[in-house]
Amino acid sequence: MDNGACSYRRFLDGDEDAFDEIMNEYFRSLVFFIDGYVHDVHTAEDIAIDALSDLIVHKHRYNFKVTLKTYLFMIGKSRALDFIRHRRVIDIVExxxxxxxxxxxxxxxxxxxxxxxxxxxxxxxxxxxxxxxxxxxxxxxxxxxxxxxxxxxxxxxxxxxxxxxxxxxxxxxxxxxxxxxxx
Amino acid sequence: MRTIDECRAEVFRRSEEKIKARRRARVRAAALCVPLCLCAVIMSVAFMLPKGPRTEEDMMQEDGEAPGGASGTEFSNDLVGDGRDDDVNAPGGEGSLSVSFSLTWGTYGISSYDSATGRLVKATDATRPEDYVTTYRLTDEETELISELIRGLDIDRYPDVYDPQAGKLGSDPSMTLILSVRMGAKEKTVTAKNIALTYESEDPDGQLFLDVCREIVEILTGTEAWQSLPEYEFFYE
The missing domain is CATH 1.10.10.10 (Winged helix-like DNA-binding domain superfamily/Winged helix DNA-binding domain)
Incomplete structure (x- = not known):
C-alpha cells in the first residue's frame, strides 16, 4: 500500500494535515534528487515546491497508477530539465x-x-x-x-x-x- | 535551507497564485469572447438582411424552402454560426456541439482530438502508438465550454497558415497547433507550427488564438480518458 497515495487521497477528501505528511515524507528527498540536476540547493527547493504545488493545482492529473513518490519525482525531473534548458548552462563533469x-x-x-x-x-x-x-x-x-x-x-x-x-x-x-x- | 514549514507555506502560496492566474486567463478569454460573439452575431444578421424589396419570385422561393424541405436551413458565411444552432446540432440534443472540431497540439504535434470521431491521441511517437489512443465523447458541459471558446475566436479571421508569435518568440523544442472547425460542408483549419511552448504572444489576436487552444487542451487533458493513457515514453530535451 502506497502511503503517499493514501495521504493524497485523504488530502483530496479535505484533510489538509495529510498534505503535511506528504511534505514530511518526500520533500527533502525530492530536493536532494533535483539538486543532482541543478547543483544548487535553493533552486532545487524552488523546483520541488513547484512540483508539490502541482498536486494542489492539478488535482486530477495524478491517476494513482504509480506511487505518489514516483509521480513527484517524474514532475521534479521534468521541471529540473526545463530549468536547465532555460538557463542554457552546460555543465561538463569529468x-x-x-x-x-x-x-x-x-x-x-x-x-x-x-x-x-x-x-x-x-x-x-x-x-x-x-x-x-x-x-x-x-x-x-x-x-x-x-x-x-x-x-x-x-x-x-x-x-x-x-x-x-x-x-x-x-x-x-x-x-x-x-x-x-x-x- | 528553508524549514519544512516555510516550504509548505510557500507551496500553498504558489498554488493559490497559480489557481488565480488560471481563473484570470479564463475570465480574459471569456471577456474577449463576449464582444467578439456580439460582433459576429451583428455582422451575420446584417449580412442576412434582405438587400431590397422582396419580389414575388423571392416569396415563391421561400415557400419552396419550408422547414424539413430538401434545401433545409441557410448557412451563414460565418463558419461559427449566428446562434441559430437548432437545425445544425449534431444528434445528442441540448448541449451538443453546433460545430465539430479537431485540435492537434504538443511538441511536434504528437497529441490530438477529433470531436466528430471522439478519437483522442496522446502520443504518435511511442514504440506502441496504439497504446496511446482512446475514444472519448465530450460531456455536455465540456461541449458547451469549447463551443463558446471557438465561437469567440471567430476562426475565419485567421489565415490558414498562422504564426501567433510573429516569429518573435521561440523555444526548443517547439510545439504545433492545428485547429480545424467544421460546420456542414464548410471547414476552416488554422495551422501554427514552431511555436514557443509558453503560449504567449505580443499580438492580441495571436494571444486569443493561443488562449483558446490552451483552454481546449486543458479541458481534454483533464479528462479521465486522457489520464488513463500511459505516461509519455519520450521526453523532448
Whole structure:
C-alpha cells in the first residue's frame, strides 16, 4: 500500500494535515534528487515546491497508477530539465574531477542520508554522468523498484539495468578497494 | 535551507497564485469572447438582411424552402454560426456541439482530438502508438465550454497558415497547433507550427488564438480518458 497515495487521497477528501505528511515524507528527498540536476540547493527547493504545488493545482492529473513518490519525482525531473534548458548552462563533469559540495548541499545530504556510508557513496555518485547518477540515486537512495525508476527516467527497465551495471563499474574505480565494501 | 514549514507555506502560496492566474486567463478569454460573439452575431444578421424589396419570385422561393424541405436551413458565411444552432446540432440534443472540431497540439504535434470521431491521441511517437489512443465523447458541459471558446475566436479571421508569435518568440523544442472547425460542408483549419511552448504572444489576436487552444487542451487533458493513457515514453530535451 502506497502511503503517499493514501495521504493524497485523504488530502483530496479535505484533510489538509495529510498534505503535511506528504511534505514530511518526500520533500527533502525530492530536493536532494533535483539538486543532482541543478547543483544548487535553493533552486532545487524552488523546483520541488513547484512540483508539490502541482498536486494542489492539478488535482486530477495524478491517476494513482504509480506511487505518489514516483509521480513527484517524474514532475521534479521534468521541471529540473526545463530549468536547465532555460538557463542554457552546460555543465561538463569529468569523472576524474569532483565538484565540491556547498554548505547547503552538505546540510541537505546530512538530513537525507543519515548514514555516513551512504554519504561517502553519494559523493562518488555525484561524479557519474547524469543518467547513471539518477539511476543509482533512485534505486539505492530512494529504494525505488526498477519499474518505478524507469518511469521517472522515461526509459525502459532494461536501460535502467544497463545504467546501473555501468554505474557500479565506475563506482568501483572511484571508490577503490576500500570503498568497494560500501557498495 | 528553508524549514519544512516555510516550504509548505510557500507551496500553498504558489498554488493559490497559480489557481488565480488560471481563473484570470479564463475570465480574459471569456471577456474577449463576449464582444467578439456580439460582433459576429451583428455582422451575420446584417449580412442576412434582405438587400431590397422582396419580389414575388423571392416569396415563391421561400415557400419552396419550408422547414424539413430538401434545401433545409441557410448557412451563414460565418463558419461559427449566428446562434441559430437548432437545425445544425449534431444528434445528442441540448448541449451538443453546433460545430465539430479537431485540435492537434504538443511538441511536434504528437497529441490530438477529433470531436466528430471522439478519437483522442496522446502520443504518435511511442514504440506502441496504439497504446496511446482512446475514444472519448465530450460531456455536455465540456461541449458547451469549447463551443463558446471557438465561437469567440471567430476562426475565419485567421489565415490558414498562422504564426501567433510573429516569429518573435521561440523555444526548443517547439510545439504545433492545428485547429480545424467544421460546420456542414464548410471547414476552416488554422495551422501554427514552431511555436514557443509558453503560449504567449505580443499580438492580441495571436494571444486569443493561443488562449483558446490552451483552454481546449486543458479541458481534454483533464479528462479521465486522457489520464488513463500511459505516461509519455519520450521526453523532448
Amino acid at each position: 569523472l576524474s574531477e569532483a565538484r565540491e559540495l556547498s554548505d547547503d548541499e552538505r546540510e541537505l545530504e546530512e538530513v537525507v542520508l543519515s548514514d555516513e556510508r551512504r554519504r561517502a557513496v553519494n559523493r562518488a555518485v555525484r561524479q557519474l554522468p547524469e543518467d547513471m547518477r539518477a539511476a543509482v540515486h533512485l534505486i539505492y537512495f530512494e529504494d525505488m523498484t526498477y519499474d518505478e525508476a524507469a518511469r521517472v527516467m522515461k526509459k525502459n527497465r532494461k536501460q535502467v539495468d544497463n545504467l546501473l551495471y555501468r554505474a557500479k563499474k565506475e563506482l568501483r574505480l572511484l571508490l577503490g578497494e576500500d570503498g568497494e565494501g560500501l557498495l
